[in-house]
Amino acid sequence: MDTAKAVTPADDATSNQEAIKVENLHKSFGQLEVLKGVSLTAHKGDVVAIIGGSGSGKSTMLRCINFLETPSSGKITIGGEQVEMHADGSPSNRRQIERIRTRLAMVFQQFNLWTHRTLLENVIEVPVHVLKVPKAQAIERAHELLERVGLGDKADVYPAYLSGGQQQRAAIARALAVDPSVMLFDEPTSALDPELVGEVLTVIRDLAAEGRTMLLVTHEMKFAREVANHVVYLFEGRIEEQGPPAEVFGNPESARLKQFLSSVG
């Protein structure tokens, strides 16, 4: 069960490349063991939805993948490159971590836009300063991306003047600006008012349709079923069940998953 592979469309020539491979990931906070050996593979073009109850370790897993949390042990391979780790799991090569992070763009539940920068400045920040893209080029691209998420007219506005949905779409534009090989979404819509959820999901749906590789932690079951090609159900730090959405949602094996699905409706 731990090593099951994500289902990938057979007609895609590049789809067999492993974008992310997590093997036997453990993470403890002091005495509390949050992840108890999680293994997961996402191939290029996969949309992996991660579902599970509150406190099951979904965020922790996502954050371990880009080392916002340091894993206690396990092996993480990003785009074929294995992250160097000490025996205790801590990364041993800061530069490697930084380089890998530029390929994994994260979208946070609380948006985390830089409040002292306009949307345009937020979007060009990483390309210009971290990736050293020429500024004019970065600005042009930023305008395209803001246009794409429906914020073309808000380039010079500061985040605090926007609705949550607009901020989250801007955060997605910021993530896209680094041209990531994988996007990590941690409950991108759960801080939003219900009427704003749709606009953000529409953007994510588009990204899924164009073949972006994504790991998506979400409480939106209908949405997960619709966009994901692989669903992972996490229970108390272990993968309880995973598979194609039709099976996980339509015909769950595990009693816990059944109960979880009925509780979230």
Added chain:
Amino acid sequence: MTGLLDSLGLAQSAELLSLSPPGWGGNLLRGLSHSLQIAFGAYALGLVIGLFGAYGKLYGGKVTRDLLAIYTTVIRAVPELVLILILYYVGSDIINKISSSMGGGRVEINGVAAGIWVLGIVQGAYATEILRGAIQAVPPGQIEAAKSFGMPAFMTMRRVTIPAMMSFAVPGLANLWLIATKDTALLAVVGFNELTLETRQAASSTRAYFTFFLAAGFLYLMVTLCSGVIFTRIEKWARRGQPSLTGGRT
């Protein structure tokens, strides 16, 4: 004009304050200029110490944190006048010891440089606390976002943490600047000819105490008012992107 001053009995004061000798205005302005140089230097030094101090207190090892705790506690507990005397005499003593051990003679201590060091160390303790508080007030998500995009630590500090903490730090730093301008007056005790000492000399030479101390008070007031204008602008800039409480856009 002369008639008006005469009638108010101020003609004599105007003469005493005139910029060219025998007036003492030039001396006062020179004193002011020294005071401002020291205040600027000490403030800048204090900010540098404060930034390192704040980062040291937040992210440093145990030894660093303990040393910084001693530094900020002692400096903030001891009256500034006493600190200035201690730092000044200890400092010049050390320099002279070093100089004589290397075969040199007594070193003439540059007053401005000494003033900057002494006040800078005092300012640094306060700046450490102001900046530490401001850095802690930055929402962690802002720094985490930078990290998650692979931004190196120093760039994160420069591009994210410092700009984001500015709005929290500026009010405290504005106060600190005003304290710096006024603390320069304490350097009079070690015989440094900043504004207060120049004023005292002018006053005692001419016995026009009231005129000169009033003039000095006026100069200090002008410094404060100009600083107020400048810091209002800086604060407005630092708060960019934050809706003001009155609902206006910044």
